[in-house]
Amino acid sequence: MTIEKLYILLTYIAIASIFVPISVALYKRKAFNIQLRALLVYMIVYAIFDITNHILTIYRINNCALFNIFTCVEFMLLLFIYIQELQIKQKLSIFLSFVIPLLFIASIEFSFTDPSNITSGIVAVIMMGFSVFYFLKIFLDLTIPKLTNYYFFWLNSGVLIYFAAPFILSLFEKHIRDDDSQASFFLWAIQLFTNLIYSTVLTIGVCKIKRT
Amino acid sequence: MQNQTDIGLFIALGSVVMFLLVVVIILFVVVYQRKMLEKESRIKEIEQEKQIQLFKATVEAEEQLKEKIANNLHDSVNPMLSLLKMNLSMHKRNLEKNKFNPDSFKEDAELIDQAVEGIRSSCRELIPSFLIEFGIIKALDDYIRNLNKNEHIEAVFENRQPGNTDVCLSKQDQLSAYRICMEVLNNLFKHAGYTNLHILVENRPEGFRVEFSHNGKGISNEEIDAITDSSKGQGLKSLKVRVLLLNADLNYIKGTGRPGIHFSVPASRSELIN
Numbered sequence: 412m413t414i415e416k417l418y419i420l421l422t423y424i425a426i427a428s429i430f431v432p433i434s435v436a437l438y439k440r441k442a443f444n445i446q447l448r449a450l451l452v453y454m455i456v457y458a459i460f461d462i463t464n465h466i467l468t469i470y471r472i473n474n475c476a477l478f479n480i481f482t483c484v485e486f487m488l489l490l491f492i493y494i495q496e497l498q499i500k501q502k503l504s505i506f507l508s509f510v511i512p513l514l515f516i517a518s519i520e521f522s523f524t525d526p527s528n529i530t531s532g533i534v535a536v537i538m539m540g541f542s543v544f545y546f547l548k549i550f551l552d553l554t555i556p557k558l559t560n561y562y563f564f565w566l567n568s569g570v571l572i573y574f575a576a577p578f579i580l581s582l583f584e585k586h587i588r589d590d591d592s593q594a595s596f597f598l599w600a601i602q603l604f605t606n607l608i609y610s611t612v613l614t615i616g617v618c619k620i621k622r623t
Numbered sequence: 624m625q626n627q628t629d630i631g632l633f634i635a636l637g638s639v640v641m642f643l644l645v646v647v648i649i650l651f652v653v654v655y656q657r658k659m660l661e662k663e664s665r666i667k668e669i670e671q672e673k674q675i676q677l678f679k680a681t682v683e684a685e686e687q688l689k690e691k692i693a694n695n696l697h698d699s700v701n702p703m704l705s706l707l708k709m710n711l712s713m714h715k716r717n718l719e720k721n722k723f724n725p726d727s728f729k730e731d732a733e734l735i736d737q738a739v740e741g742i743r744s745s746c747r748e749l750i751p752s753f754l755i756e757f758g759i760i761k762a763l764d765d766y767i768r769n770l771n772k773n774e775h776i777e778a779v780f781e782n783r784q785p786g787n788t789d790v791c792l793s794k795q796d797q798l799s800a801y802r803i804c805m806e807v808l809n810n811l812f813k814h815a816g817y818t819n820l821h822i823l824v825e826n827r828p829e830g831f832r833v834e835f836s837h838n839g840k841g842i843s844n845e846e847i848d849a850i851t852d853s854s855k856g857q858g859l860k861s862l863k864v865r866v867l868l869l870n871a872d873l874n875y876i877k878g879t880g881r882p883g884i885h886f887s888v889p890a891s892r893s894e895l896i897n
Contacts, residue, residue, distance in 0.1 A: 550655055553662050558655050568648050575644055579637045601637060 421603040426465060428610035429458045435617045442620060446495035450566065453488040454613065456481070461606075479527045483517050486510075486534045489570065493541045496563050497548065509537065535578035542571040565616030569609045576605035677864050684861035692745055699741035707734045751801065759797040759831070760788040760824055763804060767822060770808075776818060783825040790826045791890035799869045800888050804833060806862045807873075807884055815839030815882070832887040841882020844875045 436443075436451045443451065460481045467474040490509055494502050517530040545567045555561045710731050717723040754762040760782060767780040782788075792800060811817060817839030825832045851859040866873045871888040 546651060550651070550658070553655075553659055556659065556663075558652050558659075564652075571648070572641065572644055576637075576641060579640055601641070605641065 418600045418603070421600055421607065422465060425603045425606040425610065426458075426461045428607050429454060429461060429613075432610060432613040432617045433458060435614060436620075439617065439620050444495075446492045447562075447620065449488055449492050449495070450617075453485065453492070456484055456488065473524055475526045476521075476523045479517065479521055479530065482527060482531045482534055483514060486513060486538070489538055490541070492566075493545065497541075497545065513537075532578065535574040538570055538574045539578065542567050542574070560619055562616040562619040565612050565619065569612035569616065572605060572612070573609040576602055676860070677867065680860035680864045684864060687861070688749075692749065695741065695745040699744070700738050703734045703738040703741065707731055707738070710734070751798075754798060754801050755794065758788050759790055759792065759801050759804075760826070762801055763822065763824060763833070766805070766808070767820075770820070776820065778820040779822070781821065781823045783823060787826065790831050791828060792831050792888060793891040796869060796888065796891045799865055800831065800833075800871070800886075803862065803865050803869070803871070803873070803886060806858065806865070807835060807886065810858070810862075811835060811837060811839070811884070815841070821881075828890065830887055830889045832885070834883060834885050836876075836881040836883035838881060841877035842875050843877040846877075847875050 433451070433454045436447070436454060440448075440451065460477065463477060464474050467477065487510055490506060494506055499505050513530065513533060516533065517527055520527040520529050545563075549555055549558070549564070555564070558564050710727070714723060714727065714731075717727075751762060753765055757765075764780045764782075767778045770776060770778045790797060811820070815837055817837035819838045821834075821836045823834040823836075825834075847859065851863055862873070869888055871886065874885040874887075876883045876885060
């Protein structure tokens with residue numbers, strides 16, 4: 412199997428995989444609190460983005476604008492989930508203090524033809540920061556009896572892996588785009604593989620939510 | 624060629640970083656669970672220690688009660704019975720000498736009466752007959768009536784459902800609740816320095832509740848806990864045991880309005896079924 416074929420196969424698997432946690436989440440939606448409802452919305456947005464992105468790629472239409480918008484929407488939804496889960500006191504002011512500067516940077520950097528690398532880099536760093544902060548908090552609090560039974564641990568791990576991958580990729584963005592050899596396919600295949608891990612981790616997390 | 628090598632290096636580096644990330648998360652879970660186990664075992668140890676202390680307090684409370692009964696019998700009944708024995712010996716001697724005076728039996732009968740009263744009083748301390756006969760509400764009312772004989776204290780007893788003396792507690796639970804109330808009243812009398820005391824009782828289907836409010840010195844739950852944990856809080860420890868055994872709640876109120884103590888007992892299981 413060539414790298415290109417592996418890439419296409421992984422693309423379809425990655426797209427299909429996001430429907431697993433969505434289905435589980437819809438089944439358990441009655442037990443959902445506000446952050447879980449936000450998570451469900453996020454997963455649906457994620458799935459719509461993935462499908463649209465793939466269709467645009469097939470028809471060779473530039474998908475950068477969609478990618479740039481999705482980066483901001485994804486950031487806002489995940490930030491909201493983290494603020495809710497971490498039970499931060501001044502929720503709105505913290506939310507706005509992160510979102511307004513990011514939207515400002517994103518609007519300056521926005522382009523229909525190029526991806527917003529600075530914006531996605533900042534999003535990745537902030538989300539990884541929140542993820543590490545969450546790990547640190549639960550480690551110091553020691554209030555969760557069995558970590559692997561708690562849904563947010565899985566979501567948090569997924570976020571860390573999911574954002575670490577594009578962050579590393581964004582560092583080598585120039586090399587990847589300049590080079591049209593099989594290596595770039597292989598590198599993007601890693602990204603798709605990371606997405607697949609992300610969907611799996613989300614599924615495990617959603618499965619850990621108790622249905623009332 | 625150089626570019627190809629760079630990309631290969633980046634891919635390898637990226638893969639290693641991702642792999643390390645997963646390893647770090649797994650290690651985190653392992654370390655976290657180990658810490659959690661340590662924390663749980665520490666909590667268990669503390670709970671065990673508390674259980675031992677409670678057990679000790681229970682035993683001490685029992686021993687104190689036995690000592691009290693023994694002292695009562697020794698101080699009030701024993702001297703009378705000894706005196707009675709001496710009198711009987713004297714009567715025997717007098718009978719032998721034909722000097723027996725039948726009136727001397729009067730004194731013996733008085734001694735027997737006093738001994739019987741002494742035994743009754745000890746029994747009352749064990750199980751107050753008034754409580755057994757009329758229930759906790761009447762018993763508390765009776766206690767307050769006696770307390771009012773003290774001219775420095777004005778005590779008011781109020782039943783939220785006047786005329787209704789039925790409570791949702793079994794006889795055994797009523798006895799325990801009564802003992803707790805007695806201990807609370809005793810502590811208030813000794814330490815609060817009040818001149819006005821108000822007792823409100825309320826019987827609800829889900830439980831029985833007594834509110835003690837006074838114009839003396841109040842104490843908070845935290846202060847009570849500190850005294851209980853200290854070596855001088857033996858009485859409070861046994862009180863805590865009684866409250867725990869009854870699955871009741873004893874709340875010390877201080878700071879807002881009149882200080883007081885709120886005592887509530889859940890309805891006894893059999894009473895709930897009824």
